Amino acid sequence: MGASAWDYYVPYREDLGAALEELRHRVFLAGEYYWVGGGDWLPEEERRPRPSSLDELWADEWTQHSGTHSILDVFHVQREDEEPEICAVQSVTAEEARKATGTERLTRDHVPAIRHLARERGYGRCAVLHDDHGTPQEIYFWGWSGD
Template sequence: MGASEWDYYVPYQEDLNAALQQLRREVFEAGEYYWVNGADWRPEAEREPRPRTLEELWEAELVHEAGTHSILDVFLVLGPDDTPDYNTVEPVTAEEALELLGTEKLTRAHVPDFDVFPRSRWVGRCAVLHDDEGKPQEICFWGHSGD
């Protein structure tokens, strides 16, 4: 299948990790993810219903290999001193935004240029997006995951 790119926008809140956790719950509850154990490539008799909880989802061994091709594949927003690793989200820093896009306050207009930010498969990124007056408006999460 290969990896899938994904992006999501949520209203701004200061706690980026809380925003991620809320988004993950919403995506899971809406069923907006790839469920490998219920996939069409499996014989119908072997297809399993979608899990009832995120914990059940990650108990399925194939999910660790195939992923969900969604925000569910990342678990934690890193702090300023943390090193990006598998299943984490690295926030864009003000310094990084200034160096790569010429401003510390990113807006929706900058999103098409987000490919300048270094990223790795199975490691998401996030950025606070501001309105025209420079006030935080929303958070953009993006990345690519899955196999």
């Protein structure tokens, strides 16, 4: 199948980890992810219902192998000083923002200029996006995952 790109905008919260957890919960409950057990490639009688919890989802061997092609494939936000870790999200640093856009205060208009910062499968990025007055308004999460 190959990796899939995903991206999400959520209202700003100072705690990026809590924002990620809320987003993951919303995506799971809405079923907005690839569920290998219910894939169209399976005969109807072999399809399984979607899991009732994230633990049940990740207990599935096929999910462990192929992922969900969504934000569910990343589990936490890393600190800026940590080495990039698979299945994690890193914030765009001030230096990365300046280099890509000329400013540290990113807005939605800057998203096309920072998308390249998530370039490896299994890793996510996030950026706080500001309004025209420099006030944080939302968080943009994006990345590539799945197999």
